Amino acid sequence: MGRFGKVGAGNHPAGRRGGAGGFSVWTLLVIVVFVVGVALPTLRAIPSLVEYFSVKRAAGYAKQRAANKREVVEFFEKQAAIDRITAVKGEDLLIREDDNGTIQSVDFSYRTEVPVYGPLSLLITYSGTQH
Template sequence: MRNTQYSSKQHQKGISLIGLILSMGVLILIAVLAMKVVPTAIEYNSIRKAIFSAKNAGSTVREIQIAFDKQADVGYFDAIAGKDLVIVKNGEEVEVSFEYTKKIPLFGPASLLMEYSGTTAKSGIVAKKPEKPQ
């Protein structure tokens, strides 16, 4: 005759309570980090679209800056302004570049530093702002 009661170690499957709590903690940390980083990534994409739009809207440095500022007003981003753009004429082609950093506070003294850059140049090389003489 077979024993109808199962041994508790033979048929137990799943995750323990401690394992569940730890895995939920990790998932919550990842979700909080994503909620802080995703808006800056969306802002970066808006800025990239705005520089292409501004490049096509003007031919002079000032026209491109004004067009970018209008795009910034419409796109609700304020990480950079038209005056922060690096606008270089490469032959007949105008190239618009930008670089900026975003500091995201996490908890206590810990923070995340995101460095964003973009350009309209076909080479993909971001032009640097000329250093001001001291």
């Protein structure tokens, strides 16, 4: 035996197998599947999510400012033009009034299709109520 002992023995640095070493093919495959399966659809859905919050904010704004159904539609349309909302129109809103004509709530519901990859897309249904 030489100065280093047997080649490949546990006491030689070249013969040790530890946790360090890099990515395996399976680790790389899991990362790719995660990115394609979770991160990509999430990133593609962000613009529709931003639009949903704009619709929700515009419906709340219209409910606070309006005195009747016609004004709710007008205020919503004005805010929709500012926020570039295309998914919902003022006439699509469900506006509920009490017996005195006071606006109780403004409801909306719509679907949007988010293309993910090729023929694959997500169909997302958004809905909300502003009391």
